[in-house]
Amino acid sequence: MTAYLIRRVLQSILVVFISAVASYVLLSFAPGGPLSGLRQIQQQGRFKITEEDIARIRASFELDLNLPVRFSRWLIGVPRGPLTIGGKEYFGDVVVGCRKPIEAEITNSRGVQEIIVVGCKEEVLLKDIVGRRTSRGILFGDFGLSWRLLRDRPVSDLIESRIPKTLQLIGLETLLSLIIGIPLGIYSAVKQYSRFDYVFTTLAFMGSAMPSFFFGLLFILIFSILPKGAGLPYIPAGLSESVRNYTIPWIGDVIAGSAKDRTLHLMLPVAVLTILNIAGWSRFIRASMLDVLRQDYVRTARAKGLSQNVVIMKHALRNALIPFITIVVFTIPGLFGGAIITESIFAWPGMGRLYILALGDYDYPVAMALFFILSVLTVIATLLRDILYTIADPRIRLH
Amino acid sequence: MTVPAQMDNIKAEAITIEERSPFQVVMMRFVKHRLAMVSMVVMIVIFLITILAPYITSYEVDELNVNNYFLPFGSVDQDTGRVHYFGTDNIGRDYFSRLIYAGRISLTVALLSVLISETIGILVGAVSGFYGGWIDSVLMRFVEFMLTIPTLPLLLIISSMLLRNENLIPIPEAVLKSVGSIMLLGPKDARNAILIVIVLAGFGWLSSAQLMRGTILSLREQTFVEASRSLGATDVWIIFKHMIPNAMAPIIVDASLGLAGFVVAEAALAFLGFGIQDPIPTWGNMLSATQQYMFDKPWLPLVPGLPIFICSLAFNYIGDGLRDALDPRLKL
Numbered sequence: 001m002t003a004y005l006i007r008r009v010l011q012s013i014l015v016v017f018i019s020a021v022a023s024y025v026l027l028s029f030a031p032g033g034p035l036s037g038l039r040q041i042q043q044q045g046r047f048k049i050t051e052e053d054i055a056r057i058r059a060s061f062e063l064d065l066n067l068p069v070r071f072s073r074w075l076i077g078v079p080r081g082p083l084t085i086g087g088k089e090y091f092g093d094v095v096v097g098c099r100k101p102i103e104a105e106i107t108n109s110r111g112v113q114e115i116i117v118v119g120c121k122e123e124v125l126l127k128d129i130v131g132r133r134t135s136r137g138i139l140f141g142d143f144g145l146s147w148r149l150l151r152d153r154p155v156s157d158l159i160e161s162r163i164p165k166t167l168q169l170i171g172l173e174t175l176l177s178l179i180i181g182i183p184l185g186i187y188s189a190v191k192q193y194s195r196f197d198y199v200f201t202t203l204a205f206m207g208s209a210m211p212s213f214f215f216g217l218l219f220i221l222i223f224s225i226l227p228k229g230a231g232l233p234y235i236p237a238g239l240s241e242s243v244r245n246y247t248i249p250w251i252g253d254v255i256a257g258s259a260k261d262r263t264l265h266l267m268l269p270v271a272v273l274t275i276l277n278i279a280g281w282s283r284f285i286r287a288s289m290l291d292v293l294r295q296d297y298v299r300t301a302r303a304k305g306l307s308q309n310v311v312i313m314k315h316a317l318r319n320a321l322i323p324f325i326t327i328v329v330f331t332i333p334g335l336f337g338g339a340i341i342t343e344s345i346f347a348w349p350g351m352g353r354l355y356i357l358a359l360g361d362y363d364y365p366v367a368m369a370l371f372f373i374l375s376v377l378t379v380i381a382t383l384l385r386d387i388l389y390t391i392a393d394p395r396i397r398l399h
Numbered sequence: 400m401t402v403p404a405q406m407d408n409i410k411a412e413a414i415t416i417e418e419r420s421p422f423q424v425v426m427m428r429f430v431k432h433r434l435a436m437v438s439m440v441v442m443i444v445i446f447l448i449t450i451l452a453p454y455i456t457s458y459e460v461d462e463l464n465v466n467n468y469f470l471p472f473g474s475v476d477q478d479t480g481r482v483h484y485f486g487t488d489n490i491g492r493d494y495f496s497r498l499i500y501a502g503r504i505s506l507t508v509a510l511l512s513v514l515i516s517e518t519i520g521i522l523v524g525a526v527s528g529f530y531g532g533w534i535d536s537v538l539m540r541f542v543e544f545m546l547t548i549p550t551l552p553l554l555l556i557i558s559s560m561l562l563r564n565e566n567l568i569p570i571p572e573a574v575l576k577s578v579g580s581i582m583l584l585g586p587k588d589a590r591n592a593i594l595i596v597i598v599l600a601g602f603g604w605l606s607s608a609q610l611m612r613g614t615i616l617s618l619r620e621q622t623f624v625e626a627s628r629s630l631g632a633t634d635v636w637i638i639f640k641h642m643i644p645n646a647m648a649p650i651i652v653d654a655s656l657g658l659a660g661f662v663v664a665e666a667a668l669a670f671l672g673f674g675i676q677d678p679i680p681t682w683g684n685m686l687s688a689t690q691q692y693m694f695d696k697p698w699l700p701l702v703p704g705l706p707i708f709i710c711s712l713a714f715n716y717i718g719d720g721l722r723d724a725l726d727p728r729l730k731l
Binding site for chain 1: 548549551667670
């Protein structure tokens with residue numbers, strides 16, 4: 001077991017590292033980035049931007065450094081300058097980047113004009129980057145500075161301001177889904193092919209067939225816009241609290257930012273996520289419960305005269321725990337990552353929304369920080385799942 | 400003398416209980432699943448409509464009816480007398496025509512994604528399960544690695560990168576042309592659609608590979624494989640002739656559920672702005688483009704939203720029906 005754990009932890013670290021490298025490389029090759037606006041200004045000729053200005057701006061985003069150097073500075077905060085041992089500096093003349101690249105405009109095979117880098121006018125040496133502002137590395141808890149969303153403010157500020165909202169939303173939703181979804185799944189398996197099972201299966205299919213954004217929009221229409229137009233009580237949608245005080249018929253005045261206001265705003269997104277989750281999870285539980293109910297030991301338990309309840313609660317349920325563990329464990333990354341689509345629809349200021357904003361706005365330090373944390377949590381969840389499996393079902397051996 | 404003759408008759412009757420091929424059995428069971436049959440009919444109708452798109456619609460996909468924005472259902476164009484069955488959208492394009500063409504593109508994307516992801520999944524799963532050993536370890540560790548990465552965030556990174564830099568993955572001209580002709584798109588637009596297929600299939604094959612491997616592992620120990628090997632069959636022969644056909648049942652179910660998943664996934668990508676881009680219509684991007692009108696003109700998002708819902712539901716039911724029909728443990 002210990003040997004297995006050690007090996008798994010090492011593997012997990014490798015997985016996180018590779019996925020970090022892959023996504024960092026992917027993002028840095030994505031066109032756009034913080035310099036795309038600059039190029040436009042230059043082409044329009046509204047402002048005079050010298051080569052020196054561009055070099056300075058590139059340096060401020062670290063774009064003048066080579067990719068591996070940049071990655072290593074992002075991950076662990078080195079290199080920050082030449083290696084100093086006993087007062088002497090080593091490797092000071094190693095080239096780590098290019099301050100002023102030579103660019104050429106070419107026409108590619110499809111007839112599109114492209115600007116590519118063909119050489120380097122002025123290189124950056126290791127000794128040049130001494131004293132440059134740098135993060136201490138994401139491994140040591142420093143996520144660096146945001147490029148766009150909160151310009152030059154730490155990414156951690158952004159995350160801190162949003163994480164309570166996501167915890168609120170996903171935490172409540174997960175709790176509700178577990179409380180409702182699991183009994184539903186078990187009941188529908190025990191009463192397979194009953195009327196309840198048919199109705200429930202249809203509803204669950206509808207839940208999983210409905211894209212979550214469409215579902216969210218429908219909810220806004222049905223519970224917010226239409227009743228509001230008709231003068232009936234409605235549930236406010238959008239943001240996590242309102243900006244101005246408002247009045248809802250029957251419920252009365254709501255003060256912006258009060259507990260009542262925030263509860264009302266929480267209702268719709270939680271409802272959407274809960275319904276969708278119940279649809280998926282309970283099908284999952286139902287399937288594994290059905291599988292267990294067909295096993296011989298369940299028949300044996302019934303044959304020796306145990307009551308239906310004991311058979312289900314003691315014999316079947318424990319063996320159907322495996323999918324339950326999978327579900328619960330993978331809510332961990334969900335709690336941090338939020339719900340990208342639902343948060344977007346309800347303009348919920350949480351982590352999922354932040355990720356989309358960061359990607360759309362080329363704020364790559366933010367996007368990378370979120371992706372990195374998310375992959376660490378996912379890997380931890382996977383590890384936890386495998387360990388819990390052995391506890392729930394001793395027949396599963398880890399080796 | 401008549402008695403033996405009678406006996407013969409009885410015997411003949413007893414033996415000639417209708418013999419059914421496995422295919423017939425599966426079909427009979429499938430037909431019994433009423434919702435799956437209804438879904439099948441619905442999907443055939445939808446497929447027919449999208450295949451006949453150019454004959455049904457009277458407008459081009461990107462034909463602008465200038466100054467006629469947000470026309471109501473069934474309004475008639477003054478100049479040409481053509482009918483906008485579903486009105487026009489926010490920039491005056493015929494909504495009905497776009498919906499039909501979008502269906503063609505969305506369904507093709509889903510079908511291609513399923514086709515590619517299942518093919519890769521079958522091959523990887525079969526090789527991994529059949530050979531075992533280090534090949535199995537390497538392939539399955541890779542699959543697990545891909546599955547441990549949070550999918551949607553990575554999907555967004557990759558599609559944003561591909562969409563902003565379309566030449567990154569070279570696609571042969573012939574593929575562009577043939578896919579373009581299925582989707583009724585020019586080669587340049589087809590590239591956009593194919594990139595999304597690649598992104599979707601690139602993540603879709605993982606689970607089917609695992610599924611396939613599991614099935615193969617149990618098949619490998621069966622006696623007919625041993626028999627085949629003792630007759631001198633090669634590995635390739637055994638994999639393609641014995642393994643894959645015998646493992647098709649779960650794969651077919653997986654594929655039909657996958658279709659549902661890909662229709663929704665394409666729409667979700669489009670909704671987040673990382674899918675197939677606007678002048679090309681898909682159900683997903685029609686929905687995301689019109690969702691801002693949800694509140695004053697709710698039919699605009701509802702019209703493309705409904706087919707996504709219907710198709711996904713239908714594919715789910717078909718998958719469920721197939722699962723019941725193909726499961727040898729279930730008896731009628």
